[in-house]
Amino acid sequence: MTDKDKVPSGRDEVPLARDKVPLARDKVPLARDKVPQGRLQTPFYPKLKRVDTLDKWHEWKGYTAADALYCEDMEYFAIRNATAVFDLTPMTKYRITGPDACDYLDRLVTRDMHKVAPGRVAYAVWCDDQGQVIDDGTIFHLRDGEYRLCSQERHLAWLEASAIGFDVTIRHETEEVAALAVQGPTSFSVLDKLGLDGLGDLKPFGLTHFDFEGAELMISRTGFTGDLGYELWIEPAKAEALWDALFEAGKLHGIRAIGTNALEMARIEAGFMAAYHEFLPADETVRTGRSRSPLELGLDWLVDFKKPNFNGRRALAEERRRGSAWRLVKLDIEGNKPAHNAYIFAKPKNNKSEIGFITSAHWSPVCKQNIALGTVRMPHGKPGDTVWVEIYYQREMHWNRMMAAAKVVDKPFWFPKRRSATPPGPY
Amino acid sequence: MKTYDAIVVGAGHNGLTTAAFLARAGLDVVCVEKNDYIGGAAVSRQLYKDWWYSNCSYVCSLLRPEIYRALELHRHGLQVTPYGGSLTFMQNGDYFGSYHDHEVAYREMARFSRRDADAYKTYSADTMRQCRFIRDFLLRTAPDPASFKPKDLRGLMDIGRRFLEMGEDRMYETIRFWTMSVAEYLDEYFETDVIKAAMSGSGIIGTALGIHSPGTAYVLLHHKMGDVDGNVGTWGFARGGMGAVSKSIAGAFQAAGGELRTEAGCDKIIVKNGKVTGVGLENGEEIRARVVVSAMDVKRTFLNCMDRSDLPEKFYRRVENFKIRGSSGKLNIALDGLPTFPAIPKGSTLLHSDMHFIDSMERMERAYDDWKAGTWSKDPYVDMLIPTLNDPTMAPPGKHFMSCFVQYCPHKLEGRDWTEEDKQAFANTVIDQIANYSPDFKDLILHMEVRTPADIEAEIGITEGNIFHGELTMDQLLFNRPVPGYAQYRSPVAGLYLCGSSTHPGGGVMAAPGANAAREILLDLKRPNTVPDNFGDD
Numbered sequence: 001m002t003d004k005d006k007v008p009s010g011r012d013e014v015p016l017a018r019d020k021v022p023l024a025r026d027k028v029p030l031a032r033d034k035v036p037q038g039r040l041q042t043p044f045y046p047k048l049k050r051v052d053t054l055d056k057w058h059e060w061k062g063y064t065a066a067d068a069l070y071c072e073d074m075e076y077f078a079i080r081n082a083t084a085v086f087d088l089t090p091m092t093k094y095r096i097t098g099p100d101a102c103d104y105l106d107r108l109v110t111r112d113m114h115k116v117a118p119g120r121v122a123y124a125v126w127c128d129d130q131g132q133v134i135d136d137g138t139i140f141h142l143r144d145g146e147y148r149l150c151s152q153e154r155h156l157a158w159l160e161a162s163a164i165g166f167d168v169t170i171r172h173e174t175e176e177v178a179a180l181a182v183q184g185p186t187s188f189s190v191l192d193k194l195g196l197d198g199l200g201d202l203k204p205f206g207l208t209h210f211d212f213e214g215a216e217l218m219i220s221r222t223g224f225t226g227d228l229g230y231e232l233w234i235e236p237a238k239a240e241a242l243w244d245a246l247f248e249a250g251k252l253h254g255i256r257a258i259g260t261n262a263l264e265m266a267r268i269e270a271g272f273m274a275a276y277h278e279f280l281p282a283d284e285t286v287r288t289g290r291s292r293s294p295l296e297l298g299l300d301w302l303v304d305f306k307k308p309n310f311n312g313r314r315a316l317a318e319e320r321r322r323g324s325a326w327r328l329v330k331l332d333i334e335g336n337k338p339a340h341n342a343y344i345f346a347k348p349k350n351n352k353s354e355i356g357f358i359t360s361a362h363w364s365p366v367c368k369q370n371i372a373l374g375t376v377r378m379p380h381g382k383p384g385d386t387v388w389v390e391i392y393y394q395r396e397m398h399w400n401r402m403m404a405a406a407k408v409v410d411k412p413f414w415f416p417k418r419r420s421a422t423p424p425g426p427y
Numbered sequence: 428m429k430t431y432d433a434i435v436v437g438a439g440h441n442g443l444t445t446a447a448f449l450a451r452a453g454l455d456v457v458c459v460e461k462n463d464y465i466g467g468a469a470v471s472r473q474l475y476k477d478w479w480y481s482n483c484s485y486v487c488s489l490l491r492p493e494i495y496r497a498l499e500l501h502r503h504g505l506q507v508t509p510y511g512g513s514l515t516f517m518q519n520g521d522y523f524g525s526y527h528d529h530e531v532a533y534r535e536m537a538r539f540s541r542r543d544a545d546a547y548k549t550y551s552a553d554t555m556r557q558c559r560f561i562r563d564f565l566l567r568t569a570p571d572p573a574s575f576k577p578k579d580l581r582g583l584m585d586i587g588r589r590f591l592e593m594g595e596d597r598m599y600e601t602i603r604f605w606t607m608s609v610a611e612y613l614d615e616y617f618e619t620d621v622i623k624a625a626m627s628g629s630g631i632i633g634t635a636l637g638i639h640s641p642g643t644a645y646v647l648l649h650h651k652m653g654d655v656d657g658n659v660g661t662w663g664f665a666r667g668g669m670g671a672v673s674k675s676i677a678g679a680f681q682a683a684g685g686e687l688r689t690e691a692g693c694d695k696i697i698v699k700n701g702k703v704t705g706v707g708l709e710n711g712e713e714i715r716a717r718v719v720v721s722a723m724d725v726k727r728t729f730l731n732c733m734d735r736s737d738l739p740e741k742f743y744r745r746v747e748n749f750k751i752r753g754s755s756g757k758l759n760i761a762l763d764g765l766p767t768f769p770a771i772p773k774g775s776t777l778l779h780s781d782m783h784f785i786d787s788m789e790r791m792e793r794a795y796d797d798w799k800a801g802t803w804s805k806d807p808y809v810d811m812l813i814p815t816l817n818d819p820t821m822a823p824p825g826k827h828f829m830s831c832f833v834q835y836c837p838h839k840l841e842g843r844d845w846t847e848e849d850k851q852a853f854a855n856t857v858i859d860q861i862a863n864y865s866p867d868f869k870d871l872i873l874h875m876e877v878r879t880p881a882d883i884e885a886e887i888g889i890t891e892g893n894i895f896h897g898e899l900t901m902d903q904l905l906f907n908r909p910v911p912g913y914a915q916y917r918s919p920v921a922g923l924y925l926c927g928s929s930t931h932p933g934g935g936v937m938a939a940p941g942a943n944a945a946r947e948i949l950l951d952l953k954r955p956n957t958v959p960d961n962f963g964d965d
Contacts, residue, residue, distance in 0.1 A: 157543070281548075
């Protein structure tokens with residue numbers, strides 16, 4: 001069951017356009033250890049490198065990924081105004097197959113996987129036995145009995161441990177699939193130009209397969225931006241060709257490649273949580289009380305107590321009975337100073353009334369709101385409540401401090417009609 | 428005749444630490460050492476030309492940063508530099524390396540098993556949780572569960588509170604952890620033999636137990652709970668060898684007005700009317716003091732240097748039964764050049780790591796079987812380092828010093844004493860094992876010092892040459908170390924204290940026993956405390 005294949009280096013397996021793009025690492029003497037010492041490169045790396053003018057990169061699960069490519073703000077507006085293309089190849093992917101695949105996933109995650117038909121995608125969360133979230137991710141029902149699980153973190157040890165008693169095969173396939181997020185109001189128009197018949201009928205959280213130059217191109221109507229958008233999945237050998245075709249089709253639709261920073265802004269506007277921000281994978285926490293349950297993350301709708309046993313069921317049922325300790329809140333904060341790393345208080349003038357802290361924050365250019373996600377102790381933070389956020393900000397060396405009122409909101413900050421319109425408009 | 432405030436017997440790192448903190452409190456302190464050099468087992472010795480050997484302890488991580496800072500050891504010449512990961516040579520020509528960079532470490536593990544690579548973060552978090560639990564108690568006196576003193580009750584409540592904080596599931600895990608074997612513990616996370624073998628070494632170093640013996644999971648912790656500049660689990664070299672640690676503490680001691688006497692071995696701790704009055708030296712001289720602090724191990728202190736009649740019978744028997752078994756030896760080698768290891772890629776950071784030659788759990792346990800049969804391991808667990816790759820001060824340019832810690836090696840061979848031939852055969856076992864992976868290694872050897880537990884005992888004075896002054900099993904930890912009821916550095920004799928590694932929190936170049944002992948002594952003498960508090964992890 002275990003994939004004992006050696007980890008391929010991005011360098012060896014992916015043909016790089018060396019003649020066109022000189023790579024900095026070519027000048028460095030090769031590290032000769034059996035595993036690559038530097039960051040891996042995705043199949044789209046040569047393409048990203050060509051449009052990159054900033055040289056700002058970070059590590060994402062061993063791969064090098066761009067913070068921003070030319071201008072963070074313009075990249076952000078590509079998401080909200082035109083079409084943004086984001087390389088999500090480093091995202092962890094597993095292929096789950098076998099007669100018991102559906103039963104297995106149903107046992108693994110908190111939602112009812114029997115309701116997820118082939119051709120559908122399900123957002124899901126999975127827990128340890130204490131009902132604490134290990135990770136969230138998306139499960140693609142590719143074909144009958146064949147699934148792809150995409151997660152923020154790497155979990156083969158946990159996935160295999162949970163598979164005992166099930167006839168399933170779990171294969172780590174991150175390196176075998178190149179993936180792009182194509183997001184924004186004109187994204188349908190761009191893909192439509194590629195001649196993908198029937199894409200207009202694809203509903204949110206649907207997936208479908210096309211042929212692209214003899215390879216299978218899977219397209220799902222999913223994303224991390226809260227906008228109209230798609231994710232494209234293809235074998236690495238066709239990655240660059242897909243990129244070229246996409247950018248050719250998008251030429252007149254404002255298509256732009258983007259880095260992680262722009263996506264992060266869109267993610268908060270959509271109210272999506274991220275590992276290490278809104279929660280910590282439970283299997284990595286050292287201190288007790290630093291993990292979160294799905295109920296504490298506002299994911300009650302994802303926990304199905306009517307289905308048979310699943311990991312964490314008993315603990316979650318107990319938590320539902322006794323009440324949760326924490327609540328994840330979306331905050332609309334007065335003023336325009338982003339509330340990075342701020343404490344949250346129940347009252348504006350009582351420092352002893354600290355009830356939680358901000359986990360993600362930024363000024364939303366599209367909502368013109370000062371928005372944030374935060375975690376507060378129950379029973380604080382009911383939708384409609386007002387809480388207070390202590391914001392520190394610096395102006396020319398000096399630090400200022402303000403207490404800003406923040407309203408707890410229920411809905412995502414950004415939820416345009418086009419996100420769910422089928423067929424999507426042309427824009 | 429002069430009467431000192433305190434005599435510290437033994438100028439190892441713990442003895443010197445106690446002496447330094449007492450001197451800083453304004454006490455008139457003399458530290459006596461039997462050898463003509465100081466340092467005990469934290470020592471750098473010039474045994475061949477311009478080579479300096481860390482000939483006992485050889486790496487540094489456990490030394491408490493609070494003590495480092497409080498005694499300003501950097502001002503007295505101490506510098507600890509971290510070194511790169513670790514490496515295990517495999518019999519099939521491959522190797523398993525561990526790297527500082529998390530992603531590279533992940534890839535290396537995934538080369539053997541993706542599942543193991545993914546499991547590592549959970550293993551790490553679970554182990555770190557235990558580390559955090561114990562790290563908080565290192566610079567504290569272990570509370571006595573049978574005492575009703577407010578201080579002990581507070582200490583016990585503190586342990587209880589921290590334990591309860593873990594939550595139900597993790598409390599169970601913790602209790603299991605403290606008593607299980609390192610092999611069982613690793614089996615819960617990993618499937619790859621070489622990965623488990625590489626990690627299990629830390630569970631048996633310095634311990635007369637095998638990887639399947641209960642209690643060895645804790646020993647693993649003992650090697651993970653240290654840090655270099657806050658990087659928990661990282662190990663480093665003391666520049667100039669481990670003697671730099673002792674020298675710097677001695678510097679702090681002398682700067683505080685302390686007096687250091689070498690070639691002044693303690694023959695007898697003098698007791699009159701149930702109260703200590705001083706120390707009789709091997710040369711017949713007598714030094715008087717109100718307080719005597721022994722940095723020697725508990726057996727040497729009470730069985731060798733005291734009259735049985737001065738001690739309670741049950742206490743005496745408990746000391747006799749204290750487990751302090753010789754289980755490891757050492758080869759210190761001067762090299763004419765850097766040996767090549769064809770398995771290690773050129774330019775790899777792995778050459779700077781600690782290297783091992785046992786690639787399976789089976790071989791780890793077999794090594795222990797030989798020890799049980801009364802002989803050294805014929806296929807030993809060797810922890811080999813070349814500090815001169817990092818440290819330019821220990822050998823001439825281009826030349827190297829190699830430190831080989833060898834486990835298992837008994838104090839006596841099948842009940843008899845070691846002969847020169849035995850020692851040579853022991854050394855050859857180790858050299859052959861290394862030479863299997865380094866064709867030019869043998870030709871580069873210029874000089875070699877072979878140390879069996881018996882040699883370590885003869886020179887340093889530690890009973891059976893046990894590097895931890897007694898094994899780190901649950902029955903000999905916390906309030907049980909070294910003897911229940913006497914785990915707070917005091918002894919049945921008024922004015923006599925212990926400050927060596929036989930006391931809580933145990934062995935390793937940690938200096939915590941020395942500091943904790945100083946705090947208790949100052950408390951008894953009603954002097955202001957000079958010993959720093961725990962930095963704390965949170």
